[in-house]
Amino acid sequence: MIVETQSVQFNSITLDSGAVIAPVDVAFETYGVLNAGKSNAVLIVHAFTGDAHAAGVGKEDGKPGWWDNMIGPGKAFDTNRYFVLCINVLGGCRGTTGPSSINPETGAPYAMSFPMITIGDMVRLQKMVVDHLGISRLLAVAGGSMGGMQVLEWAVRYPDCVAAAFPIATTARHSAQQIAFNEVGRQAIMADPDWNNGNYYGFKPPARGLSVARMVGHITYMSDDSMKEKFGRRFRNKGAAAFTFDDEFEVESYLRYRGNQFVDRFDANSYLYITKAMDVFDLAQGYPSLAQALEQAHSRFLVISFTSDWLYPSDQSLEIVSALRSRNRDVAYCELSSNYGHDAFLVEVGEQTDLIRGFLARVYKEAA
Amino acid sequence: MIVETQSVQFNSITLDSGAVIAPVDVAFETYGVLNAGKSNAVLIVHAFTGDAHAAGVGKEDGKPGWWDNMIGPGKAFDTNRYFVLCINVLGGCRGTTGPSSINPETGAPYAMSFPMITIGDMVRLQKMVVDHLGISRLLAVAGGSMGGMQVLEWAVRYPDCVAAAFPIATTARHSAQQIAFNEVGRQAIMADPDWNNGNYYGFKPPARGLSVARMVGHITYMSDDSMKEKFGRRFRNKGAAAFTFDDEFEVESYLRYRGNQFVDRFDANSYLYITKAMDVFDLAQGYPSLAQALEQAHSRFLVISFTSDWLYPSDQSLEIVSALRSRNRDVAYCELSSNYGHDAFLVEVGEQTDLIRGFLARVYKEAA
8 A cells, every 4th residue: 555645734823822733734644535425534543753655665765654453454543434534743854844844934943932732732633634525424543642732632522523532642731751851852952062052054053962862762661671672681782792882782782773763754943843742741631630521522432552651551541431431431441461561552463452442443433 | 067078998898790990989977976885876878969968157257067967966966975987988079089080000090990889889888887986787778869878888797896777768670761861860970071991080071971961860869849839830031931941930949050060079880880889789689589688687777758758768768677577677767748859858857867866865774
């Protein structure tokens, strides 16, 4: 399945802050066929560094989508039945307007003049794409990590537009520890002189700072156990350690590789804006409680967490589940056993597929 | 109790690597009085960024020692009964020879020409100080975190010199995750252009990189729960968030403050060398198993861990305990309940005091 990223431009979007971005470009991909009643659309929302290329093989780079194991014919999100849509988030750097985009007023990249954005803004822009496609109600909105935050926001902000919501490995708001890890990443970027207050476009990007930020991220995405299994204390060069500051341990080598690789595909200012949007996100904001926020939602919920995920631990999912149950909302919760830490939502295909396929089929049948 | 840091110089020390440092200066402090039989000496070994100033009030800076709540008259390490000694580690930057020291051969700081050091080297230098003081047998060696590694090394390398060993919140070897966190810190420092391959003495130190490294450290020293309690999602300036990249969350402000503060008291190259020594440390190295390494030890052991310490989790202490028990060694183990994460060994005074005071009294009585 070769897929091509599509694009749509809107005249403007007004943000939660009141700021306006005009125009705004949005990158998205679709898989499967929208039925005549436009009732089989599923929106996939991506995590922090994801993009619109969720499934299939990219036309340009030949690479599989980030959730290709879950989206496609016969898969969890079965493209023989459903029309699946994935949209690059506002503030990103993969086709949707973000800090690296040209500000038409100046002819130069926005850089740090890009307005602050929220998870709510990301969702509002997604709603514009969904409207643009003529879809009045999504069969489901699904996503993990920051994607899960968007799922929750969709369910609360557009209750009539979401039949089912699948928030996976996520939270209704970041804890101090989650904010702290993001802040370290931001500080690493801003400490790099090449960051230059965000004005590095056309020059050397803050590669070292961004790489360090990504290394911190990768530690939090894995579990202690999965790191043990994958790396242990093995040395990169067999035999005794050279005992230098080079990457003698395999885990050091891996982190440096992933850090350097990341620099080629992600924009440092997008890193700042998107992590900040995550940290500021609080689903309960504007409501007396999380339960009262979630009371706005009318979707069926399938909440999934993973045993070894210490970045978005299960108790954060349970907080969402409890709030929904206290308001008599329809919610199923599964804590799946996995060794992969936060990465589990991307790699634990088996049980997630069973859960999601069955849940989606039921919702589709009811909606028909 | 005003205390002054003392100093001793040895002609040379030969390292595990075969390299020689000559001469070598060592900073240490003592509290209490060494008895006539020299049988009441307790060696306190410090953690990563600690120093010789473990107790009392510093003569120069007026600051309390890092374990002042545990060392002093009537405290866990009761200076009315015991002669307590604390030594700044080799490779440090607080009086003992390290990368920031002048290499007499060049007249310039060692910087990255300083030889690689090990936990074993640190302990060998401590042994030289103990010998210098005429102490043939220590009543106890005690320390947390990297201090605990030194305790284990002492017990295995100098079994006849250690009556009791108290490894606290520690491990016999770093896991991949622990190496990974240290590696991120090192990369943050080395990514700072001011690091300049270690040649920053007399110039601007790599303050931004060192600060980021310290921020990562502080996250791992606290627990998710203690961060929730201390900071939650509170904003630094009451009322609505300014929503900028400034330190609007209290946790951001705290981390930045601690990061910046650290730069004034710690040398970046020492950070590199000491974290590497921790990562390379493996008590079982040279033995077929950890149990066979610990079989060399003849001390009584009191192993302590803390429930919320996720950096040095209890299962790492249990691994030590199991290995000791398999060789029929005398070991007591306590997992203390605490919310403070890895920091617990510095702040949970009550139960640690009871445990250590009783254990020490028994060993002292037996040794008398």
